[in-house]
Amino acid sequence: xxxxxxxxxxxxxxxxxxxxxxxxxxxxxxxxxxxxxxxxxxxxxxxxxxxxxxxxxxxxxxxxxxxxxxxxxxxxxxxxxxxxxxxxxxxxxxxxxxxxxxxxxxxxxxxxxxxxxxxxxxxxxxxxxxxxxxxxxxxxxxxxxxxxxxxxxxxxxx
Amino acid sequence: xxxxxxxxxxxxxxxxxxxxxxxxxxxxxxxxxxxxxxxxxxxxxxxxxxxxxxxxxxxxxxxxxxxxxxxxxxxxxxxxxxxxxxxxxxxxxxxxxxxxxxxxxxxxxxxxxxxxxxxxxxxxxxxxxxxxxxxxxxxxxxxxxxxxxxxxxxxxxx
DNA sequence: CTAAAGAAGTTGAATTCTGAACCAATGGAT
DNA sequence: ATCCATTGGTTCAGAATTCAACTTCTTTAG
Numbered sequence: 001x002x003x004x005x006x007x008x009x010x011x012x013x014x015x016x017x018x019x020x021x022x023x024x025x026x027x028x029x030x031x032x033x034x035x036x037x038x039x040x041x042x043x044x045x046x047x048x049x050x051x052x053x054x055x056x057x058x059x060x061x062x063x064x065x066x067x068x069x070x071x072x073x074x075x076x077x078x079x080x081x082x083x084x085x086x087x088x089x090x091x092x093x094x095x096x097x098x099x100x101x102x103x104x105x106x107x108x109x110x111x112x113x114x115x116x117x118x119x120x121x122x123x124x125x126x127x128x129x130x131x132x133x134x135x136x137x138x139x140x141x142x143x144x145x146x147x148x149x150x151x152x153x154x155x156x157x158x
Numbered sequence: 159x160x161x162x163x164x165x166x167x168x169x170x171x172x173x174x175x176x177x178x179x180x181x182x183x184x185x186x187x188x189x190x191x192x193x194x195x196x197x198x199x200x201x202x203x204x205x206x207x208x209x210x211x212x213x214x215x216x217x218x219x220x221x222x223x224x225x226x227x228x229x230x231x232x233x234x235x236x237x238x239x240x241x242x243x244x245x246x247x248x249x250x251x252x253x254x255x256x257x258x259x260x261x262x263x264x265x266x267x268x269x270x271x272x273x274x275x276x277x278x279x280x281x282x283x284x285x286x287x288x289x290x291x292x293x294x295x296x297x298x299x300x301x302x303x304x305x306x307x308x309x310x311x312x313x314x315x316x
Numbered sequence: 317c318t319a320a321a322g323a324a325g326t327t328g329a330a331t332t333c334t335g336a337a338c339c340a341a342t343g344g345a346t
Numbered sequence: 347a348t349c350c351a352t353t354g355g356t357t358c359a360g361a362a363t364t365c366a367a368c369t370t371c372t373t374t375a376g
Contacts, residue, residue, distance in 0.1 A: 220356095224355095231356085232357085235355065252354095257354045258354060258355080259355070
């Protein structure tokens with residue numbers, strides 16, 4: 001199973017699965033980005049909007065939002081500043097913790113969300129979901145969920 | 159199946175599969191990047207090295223390399239410039255087409271590759287492959303390969 | 317109560333990435 | 347031969363990202 005130097009290299013099946021995952025993840029992000037461009041949004045913009053839209057009072061603490069979107073506090077801070085200048089979002093103080101800030105969806109942000117979401121979903125369907133089929137979807141989830149868990153716990157630690 | 163505004167939203171299974179894919183792809187890239195850091199390489203550096211290592215004469219045309227690694231010519235050009243200054247790679251003219259350039263692995267690049275590859279493979283195993291199991295791997299490939307094809311052809315066109 | 321440690325966010329500089337404009341060489345057409 | 351559309355690659359400017367330093371507030375421990 002191992003070559004003489006002791007490394008457990010990937011076999012052909014492993015290799016092609018790994019490359020498929022890699023390729024899909026990059027190509028897909030690219031395609032989604034392209035499909036959002038006409039609306040003047042990036043993937044990152046959109047994900048922020050989704051998270052805020054689904055949250056109580058259309059607001060989230062910066063830290064939680066950073067964690068939910070898997071980006072650094074710094075990156076999120078810049079991102080929110082940009083979105084503030086485009087009027088999709090505003091910052092608001094948190095009185096229970098005076099260090100804290102909320103990112104809050106503006107009316108304009110909410111409107112944008114309602115307009116763009118259907119197109120985005122269509123895009124996700126066209127380029128991903130609808131190509132999988134029901135059993136493909138469940139197979140995918142079954143395979144990937146444990147990996148996601150592993151990586152999330154690893155993240156907390158590291 | 160559709161809500162009143164005509165949008166075919168994702169159901170729960172679809173949603174969770176989609177999020178799993180999204181999360182895994184981001185978390186995994188992050189983890190691999192971390193595991194490469196001790197060797198002073200980024201994921202992008204590593205992928206260039208792999209491609210050149212596996213190529214005839216340890217060299218590839220810039221265009222082909224860009225296509226193989228799914229990045230723009232511009233980005234690759236910058237990337238190679240950086241790797242040239244760190245001595246992993248060098249540019250070399252192509253006499254069959256005087257516009258063309260090869261990116262060529264240096265001895266140092268090859269050495270680096272041989273040293274780092276085992277660690278990288280271990281990392282890919284630990285955080286991905288070994289969590290899937292044989293059937294998970296094949297299920298994943300079965301699901302993702304058509305998606306990859308779809309996206310690649312879409313890329314050529316767009 | 318106070319000091320130290322930790323959490324929430326921001327900032328700024330350095331790096332990387334993107335997209336358009338650009339130059340040079342090639343491959344067909346006519 | 348000569349145009350002209352393409353291809354291969356770089357460059358520049360602007361945007362996004364990272365990384366470390368920093369401020370402010372909160373929590374914990376003594």
